[in-house]
Amino acid sequence: MISKNFKRFIVILILISLVFAIACKDGIRAKKDVKVKNxxxxxxxxxxxxxxxxxxxxxxxxxxxxxxxxxxxxxxxxxxxxxxxxxxxxxxxxxxxxxxxxxxxxxxxxxxxxxxxxxxxxxxxxxxxxxxxxxxxxxxxxxxxxxxxxxxxxxxxxxxxxxxxxxxxxxxxxxxxxxxxxxxxxxxxxxxxxxxxxxxxxxxxxxxxxxxxxxxxxxxxxxxxxxxxxxxxxxxxxxxxxxxxxxxxxxxxxxxxxxxxxxxxxxxxxxxxxxxxxxxxxxxxxxxxxxxxxxxxxxxxxxxxxxxxxxxxxxxxxxxxxxxxITAGTNISQIRKLKATSGKMAGMIKKDGSNVDEVFGKYAGIDNLTDKERKMVIDEANGKLKVRDELGYGGTIIAHIISKRTGVLFATGGHSGTPVxxxxxxxxxxxxxxxxxxxxxxxxxxxxxxxxxxx
Ligand SMILES: [Zn+2]
The missing domain is CATH 3.40.720.10 (Alkaline Phosphatase, subunit A)
Incomplete structure (x- = not known):
């Protein structure tokens, strides 16, 4: 009887030890196994x-x-x-x-x-x-x-x-x-x-x-x-x-x-x-x-x-x-007509102004430039007008015409302080x-x- 009880005791002891060992191992693993790898x-x-x-x-x-x-x-x-x-x-x-x-x-x-x-x-x-x-x-x-x-x-x-x-x-x-x-x-x-x-x-x-x-x-x-x-x-x-x-x-x-x-x-x-x-x-x-x-x-x-x-x-x-x-006047279909950046368009404008309407029609979907807008674009192409001087970093007259036409407006040529x-x-x-x-x-x-x- 004693030996039978002893055997039972040993089996229980082994089981407890096993459970303990697994728990410990998992504990270590939980520490080491960081979920984020990349x-x-x-x-x-x-x-x-x-x-x-x-x-x-x-x-x-x-x-x-x-x-x-x-x-x-x-x-x-x-x-x-x-x-x-x-x-x-x-x-x-x-x-x-x-x-x-x-x-x-x-x-x-x-x-x-x-x-x-x-x-x-x-x-x-x-x-x-x-x-x-x-x-x-x-x-x-x-x-x-x-x-x-x-x-x-x-x-x-x-x-x-x-x-x-x-x-x-x-x-x-x-x-x-x-x-x-x-x-x-x-x-x-x-x-x-x-x-x-x-x-x-x-x-x-x-x-x-x-x-x-x-x-x-x-x-x-x-x-x-x-x-x-x-x-x-x-x-x-x-x-x-x-x-x-x-x-x-x-x-x-x-x-x-x-x-x-x-x-x-x-x-x-x-x-x-x-x-x-x-x-x-x-x-x-x-x-x-x-x-x-x-x-x-x-x-x-x-x-x-x-x-x-x-x-x-x-x-x-x-x-x-x-x-x-984005303003109440933001025109999505006008934005969807844009096919080039204003910088690329500016590079295409001929100094004699002969292709201004063609460039605006083809790359901005705009076919109703005013005389004032057309003149500003030509003046910029000839170096007579510099948006950079007025607004700081970057930008062309073409960008500002498109900004106005699409109703997407800007407040600064630099960064703003809005949280990210x-x-x-x-x-x-x-x-x-x-x-x-x-x-x-x-x-x-x-x-x-x-x-x-x-x-
Ligand atoms: Zn920046």
Whole structure:
């Protein structure tokens, strides 16, 4: 009897031990098994709420119920975006907040005014063995990608920013901007004689510069990629030669395929930079179609995340540009007639003014220019009238005629101080709900990655 009871005791003891062991193991696993493995941050530069709405309604052929993908993610929040030294931020200070969790002065790239470099969320991910990537449709050394992969005291230090990308070993870079990679001797802008493209190649990067080589990229073989498609920024979506330059969505797709091979995951930032440029220039077609192009990149990221289930997607603007306003007079069907940016149209106007009506008819669907409007366009073509002098950064007379005709108005040639919209998708994304500061965004990303950030 004693031995039977003893046997029972031993069996129960073993069972208890097993349950205990499994519970402990699960406990350890729960700590180690962070649900978010990959992070994709998509930044619509200057893409405020109005830019999103007008793009959505145009995409929906006039249906105001139509939503962009970035207007349909799980969670949304509002983030305050003033910089340390101004109510209205620039892309450098706003980007620094988004990348490092620190506010700084306008113009500074991931550095605080005391001259300290602040670790970026991309660098924190890299330190944990993740692959990293930066994509934009402007130049790769421009402020928004720069804040994730470089530290400089002035955003215009483009050559230094490009050098730091190499030094920091960003795995995937794709954009425009060979100008910052080539020495002056080879028509680049570098004063240090360095041929950075060759240096990238020597460091094991696959370098591509056109659509043909883009289409040949092999995510299984090409571990590190540098793609630079233009000397300066890439083209506006509506003007883009589809046989020469990939879209933002196509670049996002190949980046994800390349970076996802890392079992430890990846961090990718995708910027729609030309949305900002279009709004500085009060260009309705540029803003609408670049916002739609950016949203297609969001869809690529979202489709991957839905399937992967361990990817966090954040869509945010760094600030709003132009003070764009949808008015009671906004004419969607007139916007839908636009076939080129105002900048491209301006380049087509003959100095003698003989083709003004033809250009407006063909590219803007406007066949009733007034004599005053026609004269202003001709005067601008001949350098007698400069909108830049009157309104500041960018813009053409043509842009302002189209803005008036489409009823999409602008309040400034610069940025505005309106808070930014955050949209999130992925495990734990509900923490992006509510009102907070832009500096909280990388902290929240860090939290979901299971890392303390900033350090
Ligand atoms: Zn701007």
């Amino acid at each position: 992070v994709i941050v998509l930044i619509g530069d200057g893409m405020g709420n109005q830019q999103r709405r007008i793009a959505a309604i145009v995409e929906g052929k006039g249906d105001a119920d139509h939503r962009l993908v970035c207007e349909s993610l799980t969670t949304s929040g509002v983030a305050f975006d003033h910089s340390l030294d101004a109510i209205v931020t620039d892309s450098a200070a706003a980007g620094t907040a988004l990348a490092t969790g620190y506010k700084t002065n306008n113009g500074m790239i991931s550095m605080t005014p005391d001259g300290k470099s602040r670790t970026t969320i991309l660098e924190a991910c890299k330190q944990r063995g993740k692959s990293t990537g930066l994509i934009t449709d402007v130049t790769i050394a421009h402020a928004t990608p720069a804040v994730y992969g470089a530290h400089v005291k002035q955003r215009k230090m483009y050559s230094e920013i490009a050098s730091q990308y190499l030094k920091n070993g960003i795995d995937f870079l794709m954009a425009g901007g060979t100008c910052d990679f080539l020495p002056k001797e080879l028509k680049g802008k570098r004063k240090d004689k360095r041929h950075l493209i060759n240096e990238f190649k020597k460091s094991g990067y696959t370098y591509i510069s056109d659509l043909k080589s883009f289409n040949k990229l092999n995510p299984d073989k090409d571990k590190k990629v540098l793609g630079l498609f233009r000397y300066g920024s890439m083209d506006y979506e509506i003007d883009r030669n589809k046989a020469k330059e990939p879209s933002l969505a196509e670049m996002t797709n190949i980046a994800i395929k390349t970076l996802k091979k890392n079992p430890k995951g990846f961090f990718l930032m995708v910027e729609g930079g030309k949305i900002d440029w279009a709004n500085h220039g009060h260009d309705v077609a540029g803003s609408v179609y670049n916002t739609i192009a950016f949203d297609k990149a969001v869809k690529v990221a979202l489709d991957f995340a839905k399937n992967d289930k361990h990817t966090l997607i954040i869509v945010v603007n760094d600030h709003e540009t132009g003070g764009m306003t 919209i955050v949209a999130a998708y992925g495990p734990g994304c509900q923490i992006f709900d509510g009102f907070y500061d832009q500096t909280d965004i990388p902290k929240k990303i860090g939290k979901l990655l299971g890392i303390k950030f900033p350090f």
